[in-house]
Amino acid sequence: MYWRDILIALVLTIIILTAGCTGQTEDTDGLVLRIASPMEVKSQSVFGDDNLGVFYSISSPTLYRMNSDGRNVGFLARNCTVSDDKRVWTFYIEKDYYWTDGSKVTPEDIAFSIQTFGEQLPSARWIGDTLENVTFDDECITFTFTKPYNNLDFELGYPIISKKDWEGVADLYQYTSPGPYTGSGPFYLDSIDHLAGVLTFKRNPYWKGEIPAIDRIEVHTYRTIDAATLALERGDVDTYYNYADSYPYSGIESLNATGSFDFIETTDVGGIFLGMNLKKAPTNDLKFRKAIAYAIDYKEIVKIDALGYGEVPNYGFVPPTMEFYKDTPPLTYDPERAKKLLDAAGYIDSNNNNWREGKDGKELNLNILIQSDYTRVAELITDYFKQIGVKTTINTVDRNTWINLKFNYNYDLTVTKTTPWEMYIHANYGTGFFDSRRTTQDSLHYLDDPVFLDLCDKMLNSTDPATQREYAYQIQDYYAENLPGIALYWKKNVIPYNKALSGWEMDPLFGIFSVENFVSVHRVGA
Incomplete structure (x- = not known):
């Protein structure tokens, strides 16, 4: 009995150790990829829940997509043509895309999708406002707009949905279903258990492209970042995902110590920046x-807020990961120079109380509007400005309040971030943040300088790469010379992944x- 008990204990120990070494990728149904995410899904509406919409995107491909090199390439469409006036766009459709019920993806599905989004989705209202006509045959679909669009292949980045499945849905935002959802990608959204926080994607049996090694994807969503990172440290999942954000820098060392994960490190297209309200003094000066x-210690911000996982940015705002990046002068920390420039500009401390006054003679007190994610950076900004005699007050609010106050220009400064998507929209290069004609939830829309607006329009109306490069350089020069926003750091994206898996693409x-x-x-060695 004694030796039998020892033998059983040894067998159990070997099983446990083996499970710990191979992670959570083995399953009776084949290779299962498990992802932890703090992007909590609160409903079963793929169009009404923002986080669920991000996950749903792999189930229903777009006309074009951006590849790992940052170039827009055909997806459901193999290529497109555009008229000289940029109003008429024709997309030629690939023939080998099939829905999960076995039927083909058709130009009619695409026409239905784009028109329905233009009618029902706030983010696609521009389509409904400017789409004049749609025609299609078996080979292609043509959209005619009332105004020109330069990068419509990117702007039409909406998931194409099946007409026969969705044409009876009166309100995309209100429609909910636990799944399955018909898809045309290599995986489709099979089930949504938002109460348990689990989304399940399965392989599309009619997918004609490269066959994935993964048989099933499970996204395990958590209410907090800490809960998601703990799932990795326990070995419950294989990787981590948070849209437009890195694995928490503070958790990298402890996760690395488990010995089960490697890391992908890339420079993000987005970054953290200081927005300055150009509609009021003194930031309109x-x-x-x-x-x-010159008052901002960029190296210290990288060290403290990003724990070293970032780069000191340039005056040109745009990170080096974007095509046609121009190497403008780097931002530098020189508080003494900042003081001299303020003195010369008339912002002085006339009563010697260590605080400067504005040109109206009143003591400056800049309102820094932030959401709680940017508290640490805002506190650093406050300390830096105190050293040059500029008083600040931090106003921390929730997202909806931030949007409302920002929209009505009730602030002086704001610390926020650019997502990759936001860097590419409009005329690219973050122009959508500043152009006063674009009043979206995240845009600052305070720049109405005709010179800048003209640059945006020229970029939007250009299709020649050499001309686009020249306009891209001019936009970055404009940022460097006029500072509508100050990049605080270009951040690194650090993503952990199970060592048992290989082939990762960003x-x-x-x-x-x-x-x-x-x-x-795929599995290592497979």
């Missing part, structure tokens, strides 16, 4: 903006959560 740019827009990546990932 270029001399003031140039002065405070999408500039969606990181690891892309078709290209999920088709590529």
